[in-house]
Amino acid sequence: MIKKIEMENNAITKKMHPSKFTLWVAMGSLVMMFAGLTSAFIVKSNQTGWKPVTLPSVFWTSTVVILLSSGTIFLALRSFKERNIAGYRLLMIATLLLGVAFIGLQWVGFEKLWEQQVTFKGSGAGQFLYVIFGFHALHVAGGILALLVLVTKTFVEKVKIYSSVPTEIAVTYWHFVDLLWIYLLIFFLVFGQR
Amino acid sequence: MSETTTVHIADAKHATTHHEEHGHHQQSFISKYIFSMDHKTIGKQFLITGIVWAVIGGLFSVIFRLQLGYPDTTFPILETFFGKWAKGGQIQPEFYYSLVTMHGTILVFFVLTAGLSGTFANILIPLQIGARDMASPFLNMLSYWFFFIAGIVMASSIFVQTGPASSGWTMYPPLSALRQAGDGQKIGTDLWLISMALFIISSLLGGLNYITTILNMRTKGMSMTRLPLPIWAMFFTAVLGVLSFPVLLSGAILLLFDRNLGTSFYLSDIVINGEILPNEGGSAILYQHLFWFLGHPEVYIILLPAMGMVSEILSVNSRKPIFGYMAMLGSLFAIAILAFLVWAHHMFVAGLNPFLGSVFVLLTLLIAVPSAIKVFNWLTTIWRGNIRFTPAALFAIGFVSLFISGGLTGIFLGNSTIDIHLHDTMFVVAHFHIVMGVASMFGMLAGVYHWFPKMYGRYLNNTLGYIHFWVTIVGAYLTFWPMHYQGLAGVPRRYLDKSGWVNFNQFGELDKFITVVSMIVFVAQFIFIINFFYSIYKGRKVRTANPWGANTLEWTTPINPGHGNWEGDIPEVHRWPYDYGKDGREFIPQTEPVGASESKH
Numbered sequence: 001m002i003k004k005i006e007m008e009n010n011a012i013t014k015k016m017h018p019s020k021f022t023l024w025v026a027m028g029s030l031v032m033m034f035a036g037l038t039s040a041f042i043v044k045s046n047q048t049g050w051k052p053v054t055l056p057s058v059f060w061t062s063t064v065v066i067l068l069s070s071g072t073i074f075l076a077l078r079s080f081k082e083r084n085i086a087g088y089r090l091l092m093i094a095t096l097l098l099g100v101a102f103i104g105l106q107w108v109g110f111e112k113l114w115e116q117q118v119t120f121k122g123s124g125a126g127q128f129l130y131v132i133f134g135f136h137a138l139h140v141a142g143g144i145l146a147l148l149v150l151v152t153k154t155f156v157e158k159v160k161i162y163s164s165v166p167t168e169i170a171v172t173y174w175h176f177v178d179l180l181w182i183y184l185l186i187f188f189l190v191f192g193q194r
Numbered sequence: 195m196s197e198t199t200t201v202h203i204a205d206a207k208h209a210t211t212h213h214e215e216h217g218h219h220q221q222s223f224i225s226k227y228i229f230s231m232d233h234k235t236i237g238k239q240f241l242i243t244g245i246v247w248a249v250i251g252g253l254f255s256v257i258f259r260l261q262l263g264y265p266d267t268t269f270p271i272l273e274t275f276f277g278k279w280a281k282g283g284q285i286q287p288e289f290y291y292s293l294v295t296m297h298g299t300i301l302v303f304f305v306l307t308a309g310l311s312g313t314f315a316n317i318l319i320p321l322q323i324g325a326r327d328m329a330s331p332f333l334n335m336l337s338y339w340f341f342f343i344a345g346i347v348m349a350s351s352i353f354v355q356t357g358p359a360s361s362g363w364t365m366y367p368p369l370s371a372l373r374q375a376g377d378g379q380k381i382g383t384d385l386w387l388i389s390m391a392l393f394i395i396s397s398l399l400g401g402l403n404y405i406t407t408i409l410n411m412r413t414k415g416m417s418m419t420r421l422p423l424p425i426w427a428m429f430f431t432a433v434l435g436v437l438s439f440p441v442l443l444s445g446a447i448l449l450l451f452d453r454n455l456g457t458s459f460y461l462s463d464i465v466i467n468g469e470i471l472p473n474e475g476g477s478a479i480l481y482q483h484l485f486w487f488l489g490h491p492e493v494y495i496i497l498l499p500a501m502g503m504v505s506e507i508l509s510v511n512s513r514k515p516i517f518g519y520m521a522m523l524g525s526l527f528a529i530a531i532l533a534f535l536v537w538a539h540h541m542f543v544a545g546l547n548p549f550l551g552s553v554f555v556l557l558t559l560l561i562a563v564p565s566a567i568k569v570f571n572w573l574t575t576i577w578r579g580n581i582r583f584t585p586a587a588l589f590a591i592g593f594v595s596l597f598i599s600g601g602l603t604g605i606f607l608g609n610s611t612i613d614i615h616l617h618d619t620m621f622v623v624a625h626f627h628i629v630m631g632v633a634s635m636f637g638m639l640a641g642v643y644h645w646f647p648k649m650y651g652r653y654l655n656n657t658l659g660y661i662h663f664w665v666t667i668v669g670a671y672l673t674f675w676p677m678h679y680q681g682l683a684g685v686p687r688r689y690l691d692k693s694g695w696v697n698f699n700q701f702g703e704l705d706k707f708i709t710v711v712s713m714i715v716f717v718a719q720f721i722f723i724i725n726f727f728y729s730i731y732k733g734r735k736v737r738t739a740n741p742w743g744a745n746t747l748e749w750t751t752p753i754n755p756g757h758g759n760w761e762g763d764i765p766e767v768h769r770w771p772y773d774y775g776k777d778g779r780e781f782i783p784q785t786e787p788v789g790a791s792e793s794k795h
Contacts, residue, residue, distance in 0.1 A: 016410070018330070018406050021406045021409065021410055022333070022405075025401075025405050025436060028436065028437070029398055029402070029439075032436075032440040033444050034444075035441075036440060036443075037447075037448075040445075040483075043477070044475075047475060047477055048475055049476075120451070120456045120457045121457075122475065123459055123462075124475070
């Protein structure tokens with residue numbers, strides 16, 4: 001019996017940090033929302049009046065940008081763990097700017113589509129694209145906000161922070177929206193153009 | 195926020211080492227009672243807000259019951275209060291639909307989701323698993339305030355000129371998507387959608403916290419199979435919410451686009467008021483899929499916490515271990531899984547492929563298995579028990595009774611062929627009110643009566659509790675039982691005046707009877723509300739830490755626990771929570787180590 005409790009205690013210390021765990025559950029929840037939207041897309045695509053959409057090439061540029069930002073934020077975390085605050089700041093700001101550039105490029109993509117007469121009128125892949133990509137961009141914006149808070153803290157806080165948990169959470173979330181984008185892009189390439 | 199609190203928020207994992215810092219500390223009124231991060235205060239905020247909404251939602255039902263019971267009578271007082279909505283003392287059609295819509299929305303979401311699981315998940319999870327607070331008290335506070343703002347937005351829709359949303363609580367397009375359709379489809383529907391979006395954020399923040407807290411913050415020795423059943427129920431409730439609410443959000447977003455930006459996700463080939471709309475290719479059924487993918491789990495989001503609390507209360511008050519703890523867990527799990535696989539039984543007559551329908555019939559009827567296991571276990575728990583009929587125990591037994599009555603009619607409705615006759619009749623209204631509405635309300639009331647001493651350090655008045663119970667259970671059956679007969683005869687739901695059908699005139703007197711009973715039940719709830727608020731300040735004081743002789747950890751805290759719950763160390767757990775009547779002892783708390791000569795359970 002005592003042995004068992006000891007083992008349970010060891011298990012407690014090895015447990016994931018509660019905030020990180022919360023983030024994982026939250027990401028599961030976000031997956032459900034995008035699963036809802038993309039499955040609605042598939043249901044709809046089998047019905048009359050469906051129009052496919054051709055992705056403007058600018059979405060490829062934004063893909064490269066968000067992939068780059070995942071790289072910079074990965075390096076930022078490494079700098080943090082090496083206590084290299086200057087490098088951390090620089091890489092975080094770089095990530096932040098790449099994030100802003102991503103949203104800007106998405107906006108350009110929307111404008112290109114609008115020029116191609118893909119407006120809110122109708123009920124094809126184009127209308128879903130605005131909703132789904134728009135919602136994804138909103139979640140990237142949330143990530144940018146988190147980065148902004150973390151970067152500001154390195155300038156403002158008097159006490160040095162050694163816990164890497166907040167940064168790790170931001171990094172995990174950032175990789176998540178990145179992966180989500182890759183999924184959405186492939187989804188639209190496969191189901192959106194036919 | 196005081197310093198000591200910040201300590202265990204910042205590093206909750208090591209909270210146990212900071213116990214000595216949790217003495218008295220001064221907090222301002224605002225941080226203690228309004229923007230509180232104490233899970234107990236947040237729970238009470240959810241409860242009291244829920245009570246306020248229950249009164250509003252209940253009052254709406256009484257008003258539309260007046261119309262159903264007395265369609266030809268005029269009530270000038272209604273015009274005094276509601277003006278043009280009750281012109282000449284008669285409820286206008288638009289107002290009637292708004293009332294029905296608001297009644298459903300308020301009761302389902304604001305009372306039985308936020309008021310029930312918001313209250314008891316907050317109060318019970320940290321106390322019963324042995325944690326100082328939630329994993330993230332800040333998110334927890336945000337969860338309440340998002341709920342509060344959602345409520346403000348919903349309430350404001352009652353006061354706009356064109357009135358609140360009136361497309362039913364399910365908000366089906368195309369009706370809900372077209373402003374031209376009526377007054378209730380104007381600004382009221384937008385406010386409804388915004389309010390629901392805020393509500394969904396609130397539930398998600400709450401649910402994330404409940405899951406993380408249960409999985410990460412349990413005290414030493416509290417393995418998952420030593421968790422009290424309410425905690426297991428809250429866990430599955432939170433998982434259901436976290437996985438299904440986002441899907442409703444997607445559905446609501448598409449609806450907002452259709453309403454405001456001219457897309458056609460749900461709209462196609464519509465002629466309204468002689469005008470041909472340009473929308474093409476949309477599918478109204480798509481919304482129903484997205485809605486009911488949440489909507490059905492929502493039923494269990496409402497019901498599971500009640501089931502968990504009833505299990506605990508029945509075991510404590512019959513002084514017997516819960517019968518079949520593992521079977522209870524298994525059935526909770528089975529219900530949580532099946533909850534995601536039965537949504538289309540709400541759409542049998544909506545043009546669903548009949549073959550697909552038969553799959554959903556099978557899955558729906560499968561829910562009877564875990565439900566029957568639970569009922570069996572509750573009955574065997576109280577069987578030959580040394581039952582103490584406290585108000586909490588009575589409400590718990592009432593829950594079991596209502597769950598059986600309502601569950602049986604679910605078997606009728608789960609059959610797609612019988613549903614052809616019964617869909618959209620009063621039979622459906624009777625079924626879901628008994629099994630989901632009133633039953634969960636009974637679970638909630640049982641919880642309030644049982645844990646009130648823990649919440650406020652005082653007892654509720656028992657005599658008023660007994661009166662409240664008997665009036666409510668008799669009234670609930672007298673209200674909803676007759677509706678089965680109406681439904682079997684084909685009386686449709688949602689109609690404000692049925693006098694056009696000669697064959698339904700036979701139900702005129704029955705409708706009057708239901709209306710009168712529902713008014714009595716509504717008034718009887720004020721017995722509880724007065725009891726509740728009076729007892730917070732003037733109730734009999736609790737003198738012992740463990741007034742019910744229960745095993746769970748919340749009764750090892752001081753009578754009025756501060757923020758942090760335990761003054762010393764968090765107690766260690768050595769056994770499951772249901773050692774009642776064992777080895778000649780009435781109860782053995784979870785904190786007591788297992789003795790050498792103790793028999794196994």
